[in-house]
Amino acid sequence: MKTSTLILQVSLIFALVAVLLLQVVAQRVGDGHAPCSKEDMAALLTFKSSILEDSTGILSSWTGNDCCSDWEGVSCDLSRGKVVQLKLEMPASGYGPRPLFMRGTLSPALGSLKSLQILQITGAKKLTGAIPESFSQLSSLIELILDDNLLSGSIPSGLGRLTALAVLSLSGNRLTGQLPPSLGHLKLAQVNLGRNLLAGPVPSTFGNLKALEFLDLSHNQLIGGIPSFMGEYQNLTNLDLSYNQFSGPIPSSLCRLSMAMEISLDSNRLTGQIPSQIGDLQNLRTFSVSNNSLNGSIPYSLGKLKKLWRVNLSGNKLSGPVPLEVQNGLPVLQSLHLSHNDFQLQTIPDWIRRRELREVHLAGCNIRVSLEPFAFPGIIDQLDLSDNHLTGEIGDFFTNMSVLQTLDLHSNQISGEIPSSIWRVKSLQRLDLSRNQIEGGIPASLGQITTLEWLDISNNMINGSMPSTFSSLVKIKHASFRANRLCGQIPQSRPFNIFPPAAYAHNLCLCGRPLPPCK
Numbered sequence: 001m002k003t004s005t006l007i008l009q010v011s012l013i014f015a016l017v018a019v020l021l022l023q024v025v026a027q028r029v030g031d032g033h034a035p036c037s038k039e040d041m042a043a044l045l046t047f048k049s050s051i052l053e054d055s056t057g058i059l060s061s062w063t064g065n066d067c068c069s070d071w072e073g074v075s076c077d078l079s080r081g082k083v084v085q086l087k088l089e090m091p092a093s094g095y096g097p098r099p100l101f102m103r104g105t106l107s108p109a110l111g112s113l114k115s116l117q118i119l120q121i122t123g124a125k126k127l128t129g130a131i132p133e134s135f136s137q138l139s140s141l142i143e144l145i146l147d148d149n150l151l152s153g154s155i156p157s158g159l160g161r162l163t164a165l166a167v168l169s170l171s172g173n174r175l176t177g178q179l180p181p182s183l184g185h186l187k188l189a190q191v192n193l194g195r196n197l198l199a200g201p202v203p204s205t206f207g208n209l210k211a212l213e214f215l216d217l218s219h220n221q222l223i224g225g226i227p228s229f230m231g232e233y234q235n236l237t238n239l240d241l242s243y244n245q246f247s248g249p250i251p252s253s254l255c256r257l258s259m260a261m262e263i264s265l266d267s268n269r270l271t272g273q274i275p276s277q278i279g280d281l282q283n284l285r286t287f288s289v290s291n292n293s294l295n296g297s298i299p300y301s302l303g304k305l306k307k308l309w310r311v312n313l314s315g316n317k318l319s320g321p322v323p324l325e326v327q328n329g330l331p332v333l334q335s336l337h338l339s340h341n342d343f344q345l346q347t348i349p350d351w352i353r354r355r356e357l358r359e360v361h362l363a364g365c366n367i368r369v370s371l372e373p374f375a376f377p378g379i380i381d382q383l384d385l386s387d388n389h390l391t392g393e394i395g396d397f398f399t400n401m402s403v404l405q406t407l408d409l410h411s412n413q414i415s416g417e418i419p420s421s422i423w424r425v426k427s428l429q430r431l432d433l434s435r436n437q438i439e440g441g442i443p444a445s446l447g448q449i450t451t452l453e454w455l456d457i458s459n460n461m462i463n464g465s466m467p468s469t470f471s472s473l474v475k476i477k478h479a480s481f482r483a484n485r486l487c488g489q490i491p492q493s494r495p496f497n498i499f500p501p502a503a504y505a506h507n508l509c510l511c512g513r514p515l516p517p518c519k
């Protein structure tokens with residue numbers, strides 16, 4: 001009796017399981033789950049075999065007969081069993097406990113994934129060789145993203161046949177050669193070719209790329225003028241042409257980029273003036289043209305930019321007064337870089353101190369006043385007044401700047417002592433007081449600023465010994481005490497005892513590691 005009940009129960013369970021299984025199968029067939037296409041699977045396996053080392057472990061999931069189920073990074077159109085996406089993302093930097101990379105080459109076999117729409121292999125770091133010509137056959141491709149791999153060779157001109165392509169991102173490789181003119185015939189929305197070795201001019205065909213929203217060609221070796229047709233990219237929000245060798249003027253047509261939020265043209269060879277129509281860029285958040293040879297004065301219309309929060313004009317030949325419209329405009333400005341131009345500011349302008357700025361860079365602006373009467377709002381976190389003619393004592397200058405992280409006063413004529421109230425600047429990371437006429441001792445309270453990473457007080461007349469409180473400064477990565485009148489033992493704790501001896505050279509009588517022992 002008991003046994004038959006058991007058998008009954010067991011067979012009921014079996015029946016139930018069978019029904020459930022059938023339902024699953026039925027559902028799959030209903031969904032039209034076709035097995036992975038043999039051709040696509042072969043292409044993926046050829047790619048896998050061209051990867052000689054995979055520290056990510058991603059490719060170890062590529063086993064079994066169905067590339068459409070559980071192959072990491074592979075997505076299929078399940079009705080046809082065709083691969084539509086291949087996405088292998090490794091973190092570009094910030095190595096975790098062990099570096100994640102793939103070593104090998106990009107197999108041309110991937111070019112036979114006929115239905116592929118998205119091909120993304122990023123951060124592999126050790127993927128060498130060229131971008132295969134066969135990728136020109138990926139006629140369904142919408143996104144080709146191969147950043148930070150170490151690819152070399154030129155960008156295949158055949159990519160210009162990928163008529164569906166909207167995103168082309170090949171940044172952070174070692175690509176050489178010129179920008180293929182063929183790319184100009186596509187309807188690209190995003191182009192990121194930054195951090196390569198690309199040379200030559202921007203092809204005139206790029207004038208057709210009217211749908212561009214994002215263009216980054218930074219950190220290459222591109223030459224020629226910035227084409228004025230770039231002003232016709234009506235939907236462009238980000239333009240980064242920095243760190244190239246572009247020459248000539250900034251075309252005034254760029255001021256028609258009404259959607260532009262970010263324009264970076266730093267470190268080129270641009271000449272002429274900042275276009276007077278700059279104020280038309282009503283969506284601009286950051287405008288950065290540092291390290292060029294721009295001259296003339298700052299256009300007053302810059303002051304009309306209601307959303308601009310960062311402007312970097314450092315390292316040019318700009319001159320003249322800062323227009324009142326700029327002084328009183330720019331309602332959300334936070335970061336102002338005017339360093340190393342031909343400005344003759346004479347004083348630290350009131351308007352700059354009145355505004356609640358977080359970053360103020362006025363190095364080399366011919367400021368010739370005493371530091372003493374000046375105060376900055378407590379909100380400031382970067383202040384660079386180096387390379388001016390500041391006199392007077394530091395006094396209470398920075399005691400109110402409680403969130404200050406960077407203070408650079410090097411190469412001035414500041415005298416007096418480093419105030420012991422310096423400990424109040426609790427978040428200071430970088431302090432440069434070098435090349436002044438500062439005297440007296442190093443306040444022991446400096447050792448309380450444990451956030452300090454960078455300290456340079458070289459080339460002053462500072463005397464006495466190095467405070468023992470410095471043993472608390474464990475985050476220090478760089479320090480120089482060179483050319484002062486210091487004496488006595490260097491704190492014998494890390495990192496002070498392992499800095500290069502030059503950091504302590506030309507003092508009265510410093511001793512102990514890295515210098516010879518004290519007598």
Ligand SMILES: *[C@@H]1O[C@H](CO)[C@@H](O)[C@H](O)[C@H]1NC(C)=O
Pocket residue numbers: 210211212234235
């Ligand atoms: C710009 O974007 C708008 C809105 O997305 C779109 O309708 C228009 O076609 C785009 N312009 C070009 C030239 O692609």
Ligand SMILES: *[C@@H]1O[C@H](CO)[C@@H](O)[C@H](O)[C@H]1NC(C)=O
Pocket residue numbers: 244267268269291
């Ligand atoms: C300025 O630009 C030149 C190339 O034009 C570059 O070599 C240099 O590093 C740049 N300087 C800074 C501070 O970025």
Ligand SMILES: *[C@@H]1O[C@H](CO)[C@@H](O)[C@H](O)[C@H]1NC(C)=O
Pocket residue numbers: 266267288290291312314315335337
């Ligand atoms: C501004 O430009 C200078 C000079 O090229 C550069 O050193 C600095 O990092 C730039 N600052 C910002 C915030 O872009």
Ligand SMILES: *[C@@H]1O[C@H](CO)[C@@H](O)[C@H](O)[C@H]1NC(C)=O
Pocket residue numbers: 271272295296297
């Ligand atoms: C700017 O420099 C150009 C040469 O690059 C020169 O012809 C022009 O006179 C200068 N303009 C001003 C306002 O200094």
Ligand SMILES: *[C@@H]1O[C@H](CO)[C@@H](O)[C@H](O)[C@H]1NC(C)=O
Pocket residue numbers: 374375376396397399400
């Ligand atoms: C510090 O801030 C207070 C209040 O804002 C102000 O009264 C005082 O003058 C400031 N002191 C210095 C040295 O800037």
Ligand SMILES: *[C@@H]1O[C@H](CO)[C@@H](O)[C@H](O)[C@H]1NC(C)=O
Pocket residue numbers: 439440441463464465
């Ligand atoms: C350091 O120099 C100051 C004058 O600048 C002097 O008053 C002081 O006695 C000196 N201290 C030492 C320890 O030599």
